[in-house]
Amino acid sequence: MFSFSKPYLILILLVVFFSSCDSDNNGLTVELNDYAEQFASDDALLVDYLSTHFYNYEDFPRSENEIISIEIDTISGGNANKTPLIDQVKQISVPVTDANNTIINHTLYYIIAQQGSRLESKPSIVDSTYVAYKGELLSGFKFDERVNPIWFDNLTVISGFRHGLQHFAPGTYSTDQFGIVSFQDFGQGIIFMPSGIGYYSAGQATIPQYSPLVFSFSVYTTNESDHDNDGILSKNEDPDGDGNPLNDDTDSDGILNLNDIDDDGDGILTYNEFDKDKDGIADDTDGDGIPDYLDSDN
Numbered sequence: 001m002f003s004f005s006k007p008y009l010i011l012i013l014l015v016v017f018f019s020s021c022d023s024d025n026n027g028l029t030v031e032l033n034d035y036a037e038q039f040a041s042d043d044a045l046l047v048d049y050l051s052t053h054f055y056n057y058e059d060f061p062r063s064e065n066e067i068i069s070i071e072i073d074t075i076s077g078g079n080a081n082k083t084p085l086i087d088q089v090k091q092i093s094v095p096v097t098d099a100n101n102t103i104i105n106h107t108l109y110y111i112i113a114q115q116g117s118r119l120e121s122k123p124s125i126v127d128s129t130y131v132a133y134k135g136e137l138l139s140g141f142k143f144d145e146r147v148n149p150i151w152f153d154n155l156t157v158i159s160g161f162r163h164g165l166q167h168f169a170p171g172t173y174s175t176d177q178f179g180i181v182s183f184q185d186f187g188q189g190i191i192f193m194p195s196g197i198g199y200y201s202a203g204q205a206t207i208p209q210y211s212p213l214v215f216s217f218s219v220y221t222t223n224e225s226d227h228d229n230d231g232i233l234s235k236n237e238d239p240d241g242d243g244n245p246l247n248d249d250t251d252s253d254g255i256l257n258l259n260d261i262d263d264d265g266d267g268i269l270t271y272n273e274f275d276k277d278k279d280g281i282a283d284d285t286d287g288d289g290i291p292d293y294l295d296s297d298n
Contacts, residue, residue: 032201033210035096035104042194042212043107049138049212050086050109054079055190057088060113064184070113070216072136072190085111089192094163096196108160109192116169116187116219123170123222124235125162126155126245126258130170133217143206149220155227155234155246155258160193161215170221187219227258230270232293234258239294250294266296 055072062068075082090112093105123129130151135144154162171186195210203209225234237258238245248257251265263270273293276283282291285298292298 032099035098035102035196038200038210039104039106039194039196042196042210045138046107046109046192046194046212047086049214050089050192051084053085054082055085055111055113055216057083057113060188062114068188070134070188070190072140072214072216085109085190085192090167092163092167094159094197096159104196106160106194106196108164108194108197110164110167111190112168113188113190116171117185118171119169121170121222122168123154123165123219124224124245125166126227126234127225128153128223129165130220130222131165131217132220133215136214136216137207138212138214141206143204149218151223153225155225158193158198160191160197160213163197164189164191164193164215165217165219168217168219170219173221183220186221189217189219191215191217228261228270230261230263231274232270237263251296264292264294264296 052075053072054075055070056068059068072085073079075084088111089109091107091109094108095103096106097103128151130149132146132149133144134142134146136142154165168187168189171184173181173183175181191214193213193215195212198211198213199207199209201209203211207213226232227234234245236245237256238248239250239257240248245258246256249255249260250257250263251260253260253265257263261269261271264273266273270293274282274291276292282293284290284295285292286295288295288298290298
């Protein structure tokens with residue numbers, strides 16, 4: 001049976017430094033690359049890659065019980081007539097805040113090779129996903145792979161991965177008499193990300209600094225998260241309604257609401273303040289339009 005695992009893989013080695021300097025092996029302080037300039041460079045590399053490569057799109061949609069690996073190759077020779085990735089990608093902007101508190105929007109490209117059937121269960125950027133994946137550099141070098149799926153807390157993975165995964169729905173699964181799980185109609189796709197939403201200056205053992213990354217993956221199933229166990233799903237700990245629970249800290253105590261057991265800092269646990277009358281609606285005792293669990297003055 002599938003179960004939660006501790007993902008000690010390179011994908012979750014999230015070491016992104018939002019500082020203005022770094023140290024080399026000789027102890028010398030060196031300036032980090034400017035985020036805007038680095039993004040422009042990375043995006044040019046990605047566009048060139050997307051224009052000169054294709055994936056095995058003709059193998060999709062797969063049949064229900066078929067297992068197909070996404071493969072990417074260069075458009076040349078016998079592949080000269082293939083449709084390039086650039087003609088198939090969708091894109092979103094992912095904001096990155098630099099050391100000067102300036103927001104630099106980074107373009108993330110993605111391809112849905114096959115969408116999963118459970119569209120209502122697409123993971124948020126703070127949910128958990130059960131995925132198999134392969135990570136590559138633009139050179140084609142494979143730096144990481146997980147053939148057998150593993151659970152990831154999207155809160156702990158690199159920004160580009162969690163923002164990309166939210167567009168892919170999982171499928172369904174069944175368990176036979178021996179406890180073996182089979183997955184059907186799950187989502188598969190590819191994410192292409194600049195280094196600013198990858199590892200940026202924090203190169204890993206097999207990933208050089210400032211490397212754009214390519215991830216192909218399968219999303220088998222998902223799970224909604226409640227990181228602080230306060231009865232409010234982490235994806236709903238977003239009082240400003242901008243769709244990003246990673247910038248909400250109601251009481252400004254340095255702890256995001258999704259990790260804070262007392263969101264408004266009034267000494268009453270959110271779990272005990274959210275819905276005291278158990279009617280399924282957040283309580284607002286003083287009628288000021290601010291729920292009690294976010295209102296320190298109620």
